[in-house]
Amino acid sequence: AARAIAVVNQKGGVGKTTTAVNLAASLAASERATLLVDLDPQANATSAFGILEPAFQLYDVLCGESALRRATIPTELTHLHVLPAGPDLAGAEIELVTVDDREYQLRLALADALPLYDFIVIDCPPSLGMLTLNALSAANAVLVPLQSEYYALEGLARLLDTIERVRGAWNPSLEMEGIVLTMVDRRANLSRQVEDEVRGHFGTGGAGVFRTSIPRNIRLSEAPSHGKPILLYDIRSRGAVAYLALAEELLAKHPRP
Amino acid sequence: AARAIAVVNQKGGVGKTTTAVNLAASLAASERATLLVDLDPQANATSAFGILEPAFQLYDVLCGESALRRATIPTELTHLHVLPAGPDLAGAEIELVTVDDREYQLRLALADALPLYDFIVIDCPPSLGMLTLNALSAANAVLVPLQSEYYALEGLARLLDTIERVRGAWNPSLEMEGIVLTMVDRRANLSRQVEDEVRGHFGTGGAGVFRTSIPRNIRLSEAPSHGKPILLYDIRSRGAVAYLALAEELLAKHPRP
Numbered sequence A, B: 001a002a003r004a005i006a007v008v009n010q011k012g013g014v015g016k017t018t019t020a021v022n023l024a025a026s027l028a029a030s031e032r033a034t035l036l037v038d039l040d041p042q043a044n045a046t047s048a049f050g051i052l053e054p055a056f057q058l059y060d061v062l063c064g065e066s067a068l069r070r071a072t073i074p075t076e077l078t079h080l081h082v083l084p085a086g087p088d089l090a091g092a093e094i095e096l097v098t099v100d101d102r103e104y105q106l107r108l109a110l111a112d113a114l115p116l117y118d119f120i121v122i123d124c125p126p127s128l129g130m131l132t133l134n135a136l137s138a139a140n141a142v143l144v145p146l147q148s149e150y151y152a153l154e155g156l157a158r159l160l161d162t163i164e165r166v167r168g169a170w171n172p173s174l175e176m177e178g179i180v181l182t183m184v185d186r187r188a189n190l191s192r193q194v195e196d197e198v199r200g201h202f203g204t205g206g207a208g209v210f211r212t213s214i215p216r217n218i219r220l221s222e223a224p225s226h227g228k229p230i231l232l233y234d235i236r237s238r239g240a241v242a243y244l245a246l247a248e249e250l251l252a253k254h255p256r257p
């Protein structure tokens, strides 16, 4: 059955979508059947593949109006499908508050996907509200993109507390996949200081900080405007090389059965 | 009475907090009595002034447990006070859903501040949930920080729709203060393209795009780790010069009565 990885950080703009999109694409390039789930009402992971007005979206699957298979969309990469977000998802954050078993709705919706894929990668919105809590309840593991900046570091403790709370209340087997340093600029003091502090505190490898870090690379921010993941937009860029290396490091931790 | 400006953009990491903090500080430096309200549970605008565990916070004022005056904290700048966020604010997003007049709670809470200040600047979380809707219902005007990147541009239409909806439903006099381009890097094609497109569409000045844009400047991201706004951390930096110019441009639009 698939390993579901939630890409989570309530701090905005730290590279959640860029990581979810390009990690999913790199796993697919390594011939692992992968489903990218866009749980953010902003629908950035959806538009990253040039998907504009999907006939069905995740919201339809969440409220049982569409089967999962009907809502998933193939991409240019054979082994990658996308479960797109749409405008209705914005209402789900408030609607879920008054639903029974509100934390388990995504887990129920994704049950049909487990036998079909090797990996499920879930892109989350920048908050710790109902949508993100659903992702943490549905996932096997959490991947935390961390920008090497002061505000991003500040929010980490609250995020780890929330993961602990979810593990205790709704998902006892939730693991830490690891922390990925994003937009790293080794020339900047602040970036190096944050990296030293985080690797010092969490360690490298295992459930700590991935050996692979993602450099700041303008090609990564250009790729979405072309509706392509980085490895289809510019395979030779530092961004593409970094996300392929991240996928390799992840696969080395979870060898095929 | 004070002019209340909500700094809003559901896209994460576009410079909302950096703009709210440094615009408020620059207005105070121009001798306007200013209150900075931190409406984001991340409490970044609070820690930007080195405020760690405030005795009272915005949440206490929202639910009537503390008077506004008791919760506001002075800063090193004579004319700047901060109404800090705290951990309880995270619960407010869900709690407000079932309260009567849920959209007006912040407006009621800030009523006591109107005669005391010239400007109230509200930093918002990266979402269009209950907290941001409260800010849009309480404010006289909306300031939209816009990062010159593809995903940020994509979210603009949805944001402007939401502002329109709030104007129709809860706050008929809500104006657009303007769009501020942030983290501008004139060397990057994407940044120039986005700037041309946005200025072309919204115009410069008036309710459109501010003439002043904020360059990417590492000193801006270093300042919060020292608990100071940029003009106290490094007054000669390009970041400080840009935010002082932004304040000047704003004051020129609203001359003292």
Ligand SMILES: Nc1ncnc2c1ncn2[C@@H]1O[C@H](COP(=O)(O)OP(=O)(O)OP(=O)(O)O)[C@@H](O)[C@H]1O
Residues within 6 Å of the ligand: A011, A012, A013, A014, A015, A016, A017, A018, A019, A040, A044, A124, A125, A126, A182, A183, A184, A214, A215, A216, A217, A218, A220, A221, A222, A239, B010, B011, B012, B013, B126, B149, B150, B151, B152
């Ligand atoms: N390594 C990188 N180098 C350069 N630009 C990057 C990099 N990673 C992300 N970006 C750009 O930075 C911006 C923020 O990244 P992204 O949107 O992926 O973050 P996010 O955490 O998903 O944001 P949100 O909190 O709004 O969901 C985007 O415009 C993206 O293109």
Ligand SMILES: Nc1ncnc2c1ncn2[C@@H]1O[C@H](COP(=O)(O)OP(=O)(O)OP(=O)(O)O)[C@@H](O)[C@H]1O
Residues within 6 Å of the ligand: A010, A011, A012, A013, A126, A149, A150, A151, A152, B011, B012, B013, B014, B015, B016, B017, B018, B019, B040, B044, B124, B125, B126, B182, B183, B184, B214, B215, B216, B217, B218, B220, B221, B222, B239
């Ligand atoms: N002009 C700039 N130059 C360089 N760094 C900047 C600039 N503006 C903001 N930053 C940095 O970029 C990051 C994002 O900015 P900020 O936190 O202000 O955005 P935000 O929109 O408030 O984020 P969130 O959506 O999480 O509330 C921060 O680490 C900040 O220090």
Ligand SMILES: [Mg+2]
Residues within 6 Å of the ligand: A016, A017, A018, A040, A044, A124, A125
């Ligand atoms: Mg995102």
Ligand SMILES: [Mg+2]
Residues within 6 Å of the ligand: B016, B017, B018, B040, B044, B124, B125
């Ligand atoms: Mg902020």
